[in-house]
Amino acid sequence: MFRILTQRVLGQSLLQQGIRPGAVASASRCFASAAKDLTVREALNSALNEEMSADPRVLLMGEEVGEYQGAYKITKGLLDKYGPDRVLDTPITEAGFTGIAVGAAYHGLRPVVEFMTFNFAMQAIDHIINSAAKTYYMSAGQISVPIVFRGPNGAAAGVGAQHSQCYASWYASCPGLKVLAPYSSEDARGLLKAAIRDPDPVVFLENELLYGEAFPVSAEVLDSNFALPIGKAKIEREGKDVTITAFSKMVGFALKAAEILDKEGISAEVINLRSIRPLDRAAINASVRKTNRLVTVEEGFPQHGVGAEICTSVVEESFGYLDAPVERIAGADVPMPYAANLERLALPQVEDIVRAAKRACYRSVPMAAAV
């Protein structure tokens, strides 16, 4: 408390006070030594394969999931292994097949619906929200809906405004849904398995640009019983000076920003949210109480976004611990442009995260000096 007061009164930066940056933690610190590299695509494929093998009620439904081996090859080989009764190619009818999948879930099956991107899921959003999310409540617990809606979310590369929106905050505002956003292969495997086993509807937001990225995974992650808990964030990198929260692709950017900040003496703690709903408010608040500064990062539109909710949670629970206003980094408040330079400006970049962290630490360089 006294430290908070002195910092406010004196307005000094952390470095001037001589605070050492915290220890750097590697990405795989939580588990045994890294066994092999696994791409996110392989992680998702293996998770689907193992869950379908373990439970005969699990089935896949979506456009191109069967014969074409998946629009992004996530479901490769599954049609050959499980047959057309369990891996179903649908016509281009999101509203129709999503409704059918939800109805099948009412009856006790466990469908995994693939949307080619979540932009197309808007055609089916009535079934996701009104038919899936709300039914357990409206039926007073009679009908549970054990369904997973998965697919790429957010911006890809040069696909334009109608194919680039991030839907995390839309789905996360709805009671009755669980919303997950994996980053690494470990996240992808563990969270997808947990989602398929969950008795409630889960929206699983992947990222097209992460599918091909490889991450080291331990033997424990490769075990068929592996699953991550829903609602728990992961501290990807420990730090002492500023908390940076991110999910999906932005976790990678936040980690890169933390490396740059580290060279300038600012120790950033990077939190990989993993679960947007339920949000791990306890972990975020514990981190902010430790570092006293917060930067939220997301790819989606800023208004009513995930960062806004995190900011409110911290203001509600840890206001006295904040030494600086919460910094929010989000995509630009504009439909995604096509031109490469404009697209780059419309999305958060590593430099934006670095600048925001420095602002939170009262170390920002005035604009005039940059000229």
Place this chain on the structure above:
Amino acid sequence: MALSHLSSTRSNRLLRPLAAAASSLCRPISTSTEPLVIETSIPFTPHKCEPPSRSVETNPQELLTFFRDMATMRRMEIAADSLYKAKLIRGFCHLYDGQEAVCVGMEASINKKDCIITAYRDHCTFLGRGGTLLEIFSELMGRQGGCSKGKGGSMHFYKKESGFYGGHGIVGAQVPLGCGLAFAQKYNKDENVTFALYGDGAANQGQLFEALNISALWDLPIILVCENNHCKDVNLFLLLDFLRLFFTLLLLWNRVLNGWLFGRWHGHC
């Protein structure tokens, strides 16, 4: 029923002759299970299939249970209407009076493993699937004793153990959901079917055609039942009402004019 009760209770000597007279007014209710074959009045119009037979085998006792069920449903809906107008039921209250024969007829030929799904006009369908009047009225009035513990309301009645999957507020959404139930039945190799009921309004919904298309492609055991109650045609009826009012007024004016012009009123007065 009240009359037979009167005759069976212990009554004093004054009431006994009355009771005797009352019981003679009682119409005897048949409990016969002799088979009865009834031919339906309107022929089926098949499209690319064989029409079912128009002869239905039943018996008097069964027919009377149908009547009793339909009468209960009618009374229930009228009572719900009064409660709604008294503001004891809030929000929406879509009534099924006039359509009772559809759900009673369906129930007569299916079992509780077959699934039914409908839109928001679900009170009688729920009753037919084994719901009780107490559960229905409690739910309509937002009480804990309701079938959805007061959390659903008029449009969200469910009874999963009897194969009733609701109760849906979005017009047309129940059709793909019903196709999904049929999909699950086929997946599980149940020898059962699903009935998805919808109306003339939902018949316009795109998702209905999407679901129909997929059902045909995947050969799902789904039966879509369109209950055309003309609720969609509210504009047409309004127009007809106005036309009727207009011509009535015209006729009245014509009579008044004739009366004044030709002095016929003197004769009538």
